[in-house]
Amino acid sequence: MHVTLVRPSELGASEVGRWRALQEADPAFDNPFLSPEFTITVGELRDMVWVAVVYDGPDIVGFFPFERHPLGIGRPVAAGLTDAQGMIHLKDADIHPHRLLKLCGLSVYEYDHLVAGQPMERAKADAYPSPIINLRDGYAPYTEFLREHSGKTYKSTLAKTRKLQRDLGEVRHDYATADLAPLRTLLSWKTDQYRRTGRTDRFAHQWIVELVERLLDTRTESFAGVLDMVYVDGTPLAGHFGIRTRTTLAGWFPAYDTSFAKYSPGLIQHLAMAEKAAGSGIQVIDMGRGHKEYKEKLKNGELMVSEGRIARLSPSAGVHWMLRVPARKARATVLANPLLHRTADKALKTYGRLRAVLPQ
Structure with a gap:
């Protein structure tokens, strides 16, 4: 095994083609966060992004995209944003x-x-479920699954859609639109959601805004940004931005206008998106690791992802362990325990409400 280190922009057409061929040969890699286009786009905005091209003799046998941080700490490309890594x-x-x-x-x-x-992956890495909407058999079998296994979710969402139309007007759905204006509306909703729930606003970082805009403008058969927006009487109601391969759509940034909350706009949008996605050839919508009520209502399957680290013996690895591992394990414990998770979530929302009214 030998390795050549390159910037993403230095990958040639033959290397990108080899990356894509390796990705499409293994279902485990069928996620747009693992696509060459994603790493190349992030690399245009982040100078710590590298790609290790791994050879066995003259043959390329792998690509390892990563970010190199101080003290030789490696992280996935766009760490903290991505739901598939490796x-x-x-x-x-x-x-x-x-x-x-x-x-x-x-x-x-x-x-x-x-x-x-x-x-x-370490043998003792912690594994977590990543909920999915499995559309391999089509949208109709998926909705039949929801009728049987997801309580009243499907029927009540259809009923709320009808009520929305009666109350406010025609519901329109735009799937895979390239218009920048609805994207900016969606990001403003997402910023409000982050602040309202006490989370860090990702879109306060200009490079993340620019990344999403560049991905929206990226459209090939094997990779594209996908913006989905639902309107009522011409007014934006709910939306989602994600990225796709030929057959997998990665759920990324869903949000809605809270003034329509009583109609469950997020569920309306997700079901509409699933129907259009299935019709366009998408077989899986990966909603990403993490417990959220809407994921539990909509999922009909799970993938597994793991959390951990691999380290060489070095002083910097020891420092990293002290700074990161205990906090990571504490966070994982909270997320895995429903009671602790609800308590932490309530505390964050309280903080968000206080932050909204206190002077900055």
Whole structure:
């Protein structure tokens, strides 16, 4: 095994083609966060992004996209934003993870959404479910599943759609639109949601706003940004921005206008999106790791992702362990316990309400 380190922009057409071929050869890699276009776009905005091109003799057997931070700390590309992480590699390739870290100049690689079958995964890594909407059999069988297994979710969402139309007017759905104006509306809703719930506003970082805008403008057969918006009487109601491969749509930024909350606009939008996505060839909508009520109502399957780190023996790896691992384990404990999770969520929402009324 030997490695060539390059900036994403330095990947040639043959290397991008090889990356895509390896990705499409293994269902575990069928996620747009693992696509070359995603890494290349982030690399245009973040100078810490690198790609290790892994060779076995003259043949490329893998690609390892990563961010290199101070002290040789490695993280996934766009860490904190992505719901699928890891290498894209030839199945059964002989890749030695600790040697790979050394060749990449890393002392540690930490991850929180590592997909299955990774050389980087530790045997004792913590595994978590990532809820999905499985559309491989089509939209109609999916809705039949919801009727049988998701309580009143499907019927009540249809009823609220009809009530919305009676109360306010025609409901219109735009799937995979390239218009920038609704994207900006969606991001403003998302910013309000972050502040309202006490979370950090991701869109306060200009590079994330620019990343989303560039991805919206990216459209190929194998990768594209997908903006979805539902309107009532011409007024934006709810929307979602994600990215897709040929067959997987990654759920990323859903949001809605809270003045319409009584109609469950998020559920209306997700069901409309699932129907259009299935019709366009999408087989899976990956909603991402994390417990959310709407995910529990809509899911009909799960993937597994893992959280952990792999490290070489070094002083910086020890410092990283002290700074990150205890906090990560405490967070995982809270997220895994419904009572602790609800308590923490309520505390964050209280903080969000206070932040909204206190002078900045």
